[in-house]
Amino acid sequence: MPSRRILITGLSTYWGGRLAKALESDPRVEVIVGVDNEEPSVELERTEYVKVGTQHALLRRVVQAAEIDTVVDTRLVIDSATTSSRKAHENNVIGTMNILAACSGADSCVRKLVFKSSTHFYGSEQDDPAFFDETMGRPHPPRTPIERDILEAESAVAEFTDTSPRATVTILRFANVLGPDVRTSHTGMFSLPAVPMILGFDPRYQFVHEDDVVHALEHVTQHALPGVFNVAADGVLALSEVAGLLGKPYAPVLPPWGTELAASALRRLGLAIPPEMLAQLRFGRGVDNRRLKAAGFVYGRTSRETVIALGEHMRLHPLLRSGAEPYRYEREVEEFLRRSPNVRSAGVEEMAAGLSLEQVGELRRLLAAYDSARAVDDEHRDGAVETAEPLEEPPAPVQRYDALTAAEVIPLLGSLERDDLLALREYEAGRRDRRTVLAAIDGALARRDASERPPAA
Amino acid sequence: MAESARTPLSPRERRSSNQGAQSRLAVLADEDLRDHLSAVEPARTLTDWGRSERVEGLMDRTLVEFLYRYWFRAEVEGIDNVPSAGGALLVSNHSGALPPDATMIGKAIREEHRRPRPLNITVEHFFKGYPGFSTLLPKIGCVAAHPANVHRLLYDEDQLVLVFPEGRKGTEKLYKDRYRLRRFGRGGFVEAAMRARVPIVPVCVVGAEEAAPVFAQLGLLRRLTGLLYVPLTPTFPHLGPLGMLSYLPAKFKLRFLEPIVFDDPEAHSDKSLVQSTAHEVRARIQENLFEMVSKRESVWLG
Numbered sequence: 001m002p003s004r005r006i007l008i009t010g011l012s013t014y015w016g017g018r019l020a021k022a023l024e025s026d027p028r029v030e031v032i033v034g035v036d037n038e039e040p041s042v043e044l045e046r047t048e049y050v051k052v053g054t055q056h057a058l059l060r061r062v063v064q065a066a067e068i069d070t071v072v073d074t075r076l077v078i079d080s081a082t083t084s085s086r087k088a089h090e091n092n093v094i095g096t097m098n099i100l101a102a103c104s105g106a107d108s109c110v111r112k113l114v115f116k117s118s119t120h121f122y123g124s125e126q127d128d129p130a131f132f133d134e135t136m137g138r139p140h141p142p143r144t145p146i147e148r149d150i151l152e153a154e155s156a157v158a159e160f161t162d163t164s165p166r167a168t169v170t171i172l173r174f175a176n177v178l179g180p181d182v183r184t185s186h187t188g189m190f191s192l193p194a195v196p197m198i199l200g201f202d203p204r205y206q207f208v209h210e211d212d213v214v215h216a217l218e219h220v221t222q223h224a225l226p227g228v229f230n231v232a233a234d235g236v237l238a239l240s241e242v243a244g245l246l247g248k249p250y251a252p253v254l255p256p257w258g259t260e261l262a263a264s265a266l267r268r269l270g271l272a273i274p275p276e277m278l279a280q281l282r283f284g285r286g287v288d289n290r291r292l293k294a295a296g297f298v299y300g301r302t303s304r305e306t307v308i309a310l311g312e313h314m315r316l317h318p319l320l321r322s323g324a325e326p327y328r329y330e331r332e333v334e335e336f337l338r339r340s341p342n343v344r345s346a347g348v349e350e351m352a353a354g355l356s357l358e359q360v361g362e363l364r365r366l367l368a369a370y371d372s373a374r375a376v377d378d379e380h381r382d383g384a385v386e387t388a389e390p391l392e393e394p395p396a397p398v399q400r401y402d403a404l405t406a407a408e409v410i411p412l413l414g415s416l417e418r419d420d421l422l423a424l425r426e427y428e429a430g431r432r433d434r435r436t437v438l439a440a441i442d443g444a445l446a447r448r449d450a451s452e453r454p455p456a457a
Numbered sequence: 458m459a460e461s462a463r464t465p466l467s468p469r470e471r472r473s474s475n476q477g478a479q480s481r482l483a484v485l486a487d488e489d490l491r492d493h494l495s496a497v498e499p500a501r502t503l504t505d506w507g508r509s510e511r512v513e514g515l516m517d518r519t520l521v522e523f524l525y526r527y528w529f530r531a532e533v534e535g536i537d538n539v540p541s542a543g544g545a546l547l548v549s550n551h552s553g554a555l556p557p558d559a560t561m562i563g564k565a566i567r568e569e570h571r572r573p574r575p576l577n578i579t580v581e582h583f584f585k586g587y588p589g590f591s592t593l594l595p596k597i598g599c600v601a602a603h604p605a606n607v608h609r610l611l612y613d614e615d616q617l618v619l620v621f622p623e624g625r626k627g628t629e630k631l632y633k634d635r636y637r638l639r640r641f642g643r644g645g646f647v648e649a650a651m652r653a654r655v656p657i658v659p660v661c662v663v664g665a666e667e668a669a670p671v672f673a674q675l676g677l678l679r680r681l682t683g684l685l686y687v688p689l690t691p692t693f694p695h696l697g698p699l700g701m702l703s704y705l706p707a708k709f710k711l712r713f714l715e716p717i718v719f720d721d722p723e724a725h726s727d728k729s730l731v732q733s734t735a736h737e738v739r740a741r742i743q744e745n746l747f748e749m750v751s752k753r754e755s756v757w758l759g
Contacts, residue, residue, distance in 0.1 A: 130603070
């Protein structure tokens with residue numbers, strides 16, 4: 001069952017915002033609700049922001065009222081440098097519990113839960129396997145507060161899985177994320193003039209690009225993939241190799257013994273190396289990413305390409321650092337754009353901010369019907385040349401259908417009627433027979449059938 | 458130096474034991490993911506295991522070449538028993554401080570085999586935690602002796618893996634006990650081969666015991682340095698750390714024995730079969746070692 005009514009927790013975080021943006025452009029998604037106690041940090045078009053923390057009673061009301069079928073939890077803090085450990089615990093453990101409570105219960109409408117976790121789950125120890133796969137638990141008890149939080153949060157999700165048999169639960173464990181926009185302790189470390197290392201250690205590192213993180217979240221939201229998946233790009237690099245790819249020297253500034261002491265001295269000097277990163281700098285970590293690949297996900301970049309992309313961005317960054325005012329959420333403006341009857345859409349091709357999806361669909365239908373009527377006239381005037389085609393004319397209402405690429409066709413499907421969809425399917429199967437388009441049409445048909453049927457009691 | 462049997466949980470047991478709470482989140486144990494291995498990136502000089510073409514090649518052309526050809530004058534028998542395709546688990550006797558036997562076996566396969574293949578040498582987890590070793594060993598083809606690592610190399614990546622089932626007990630043993638095999642762990646190496654459905658190739662090495670004889674173990678120095686063991690050899694520790702590398706020029710003889718093949722894919726769950734196979738492998742290596750030593754006329758000339 002594809003997700004149509006989605007709730008994203010942690011909308012103000014980098015991942016929440018990126019995911020909401022990505023889902024907005026998908027016409028199969030009817031409703032996106034984002035909750036957080038802080039305001040969104042990116043400009044969103046049709047996502048509805050609800051300012052609510054993780055109080056489960058309020059969340060539950062939001063979930064039930066909007067008939068949410070999918071909850072994507074992007075809120076987990078996995079970098080202890082970003083916040084205090086008390087706040088991280090509050091967010092990671094208590095927050096997860098509350099969100100799960102809001103989704104559970106026999107009468108809950110939630111059919112899918114996607115939980116964003118981290119490969120910090122596995123830790124980083126001397127006797128680790130070279131590649132952790134999803135079946136391996138953590139071989140040693142957690143050493144740092146953040147790892148303890150991640151383990152607790154995941155075990156809460158596992159418990160939810162066992163008590164809510166109707167929900168599909170997916171946990172994604174992400175490796176260290178790099179990219180031009182995301183800020184982590186590791187991007188901080190790599191932007192130093194030299195890459196710090198522990199003397200005598202060259203740990204193995206696996207990364208994932210920020211775009212792949214968003215795509216992976218999207219992928220599991222749109223497919224039914226129960227279980228745990230590691231998300232890490234192909235290729236495990238040695239840290240010295242990473243330094244080489246970034247074009248920087250590496251500096252073994254941390255002594256192999258008394259590393260914690262040296263790290264706390266560096267912390268005074270303003271170089272924050274959180275404890276979980278210190279373990280990684282010593283022993284490194286590799287994970288087996290094959291399970292998600294077997295589930296149909298395709299990574300855009302390998303670890304090496306991710307690092308190279310970061311290096312290129314860091315060289316360009318000082319030149320670009322001017323201009324653009326950061327986005328600020330203004331409640332009244334957003335309300336006006338979404339609700340006011342006076343807002344007109346700029347162009348129907350764009351997903352208009354002021355119109356609901358149904359209204360846009362209606363407009364599109366009218367316009368398309370008008371266009372196709374004209375197209376039929378044109379064809380009559382030209383004389384029927386294309387008699388060899390299995391169907392004489394492209395079925396209404398998609399005009400100049402043959403000139404459109406699959407990527408252009410798919411967003412239009414949401415606005416078509418059932419009969420039009422059937423006709424279009426026949427037409428496509430007879431001519432270009434593109435699998436992606438056919439699958440998208442089938443999906444649109446299935447959704448239409450489901451929405452026409454009265455909701456099950 | 459190495460031993461695959463020490464680490465207590467095999468991958469299969471791990472699946473069942475500590476994922477109890479995650480029953481519905483668990484993964485199919487036998488999902489075959491071999492088609493989804495990452496592609497090799499030609500621009501890289503390191504593999505995903507951290508093995509470095511550059512460092513290994515450099516060592517191979519200089520130090521290892523010198524030791525193999527001129528210092529130890531290695532002589533190889535039965536190299537065709539190493540399969541030229543697919544995974545195989547090589548099992549050898551083990552001896553000497555900073556043992557030269559593993560590198561010599563690897564070099565023999567590169568030099569004499571009709572299809573030279575890289576050899577993955579399993580080492581104790583200890584080395585991953587010791588500065589210096591931690592950087593160098595993966596670069597020259599050593600991997601930690603974790604059952605999951607061995608399985609991935611043998612089953613998923615079709616590689617050659619060398620294990621020393623004697624492990625530390627082999628390298629710690631003194632000169633007076635030479636060529637007498639220690640206990641072969643708990644048979645974990647047999648289980649690994651059976652699970653991965655690859656043959657076991659027993660290997661006998663004669664000469665390593667005399668090249669780096671150990672007269673005593675220095676307990677105090679071991680505790681001070683935090684190393685696994687600190688042996689007393691003809692050159693170590695009085696000549697400093699380099700004394701570790703100064704081997705005596707004993708003649709090396711390597712013999713690769715007939716592979717042992719397993720037909721039944723479920724054989725690894727039969728504990729008694731695992732144990733008896735481990736005993737058999739040990740007996741065959743021991744028997745051949747005694748024969749090779751008895752035929753040897755001189756320690757130095759062979």
